[in-house]
Amino acid sequence: MLVGVSVVKNEEDIIEAMLRHNLRYLDKILVIDNGSSDKTPEIVENLQLEGLACTLQFKPGVDHRQHEILTDALETILKTENPLRVFPLDADEFILADAQDFRTEMEGPTVLSLPWVTYVPTASDDRAIRNPIERIRHRLEHEPNGRSKVTVPAAYLGNARLSKGSHRLFDADGSKVKSRASRTARLAHFPLRSEDQLMAKALIGSWSVRYRNGRVGKRGGEARQWHDMAELILAGGALGPDDLTRAAVQYGGASSQDVPLVDDPIDPAPKLNLTPERDKNTVLHSVIQYTNHLVEEVIRLRQG
DSSP: EEEEEEEEOTTTTTTTHHHHHHHTOOOOOEEESSOSSSHHHHHHHHHHTOOSSSEEEEEOOSSSOOHHHHHHHHHHHHSSSSSSSSEEEOTTEEEOHHHHHHHHHSSSSOOEEEEEEEEOOOOSSSOOOOOOHHHEEEEESSSSOOOOOOOOGGTTSSSSSEEEGGOOOEEEEEOOOEEOOOEEEEEEOOOOOOOOHHHHHHHHHHHHHHHHTSSSSSSSTTTTHHHHHHHHHTTTTOOOHHHHHHHHHHHOOOOTTSOEEEEEEOOOOOOOOHHHHHHTHHHHHHHHHHHHHHHHHHHHHTTT
């Protein structure tokens, strides 16, 4: 069995597309909701009722320790399923492969990684198209950072841990496990899809990292792009289509000048029927909910 696992938070615009698409390659996907304030859990539950092989767990939190949640999930999946390999996937990642070649390679014992292919929204996108992987057609011509997501074969489940971002796998003694890039598959990555999603991602991402690290202001390299953008937003700056494109390009490790974009649409998931129209009030609601959770967490800490 090939099993996916995804820690998600406020991904209502893409979670349906992600599950429908990736379940064409995987036998099952475990979704762990990290405290969404939008319709993400409701969409997953309705897909379950529809018969898709996805399950939903809840693990809310304000500091989004994704790699720790995923590492714990590897052991859970080992105990509850019969996995040949586990695929840590974000809600914005889509497997690109021939299904039969993919399964043949992934059923083997080798530690494999799936190279990222970063897709970038542009001003030419048709915003009337609700499905983000159908709307966003352009990708970076090449990946400057060459990043990838590791996959975990059965032999490593229960005694290995994932790095932040699931880019690497470490053995029980802390040593890095060697991996090689998949010969059959890549991961299409859609990190940014709209200005309002970017705003919520930047604010909540910056606050989560600062809370986790116990730091006031932006210090250190982690999530520097979110800190910079959060400062812009908090200073009253507005985000437009060019900001969205630039941020997505930088997410892929490039600047707008040195890596061109190519028009390379991917095969969209089956027709979406659960994804809501994007509402700009979603940003405000997400920020309010996060702030409320943060205040409750501080109160619990003060109470000991």
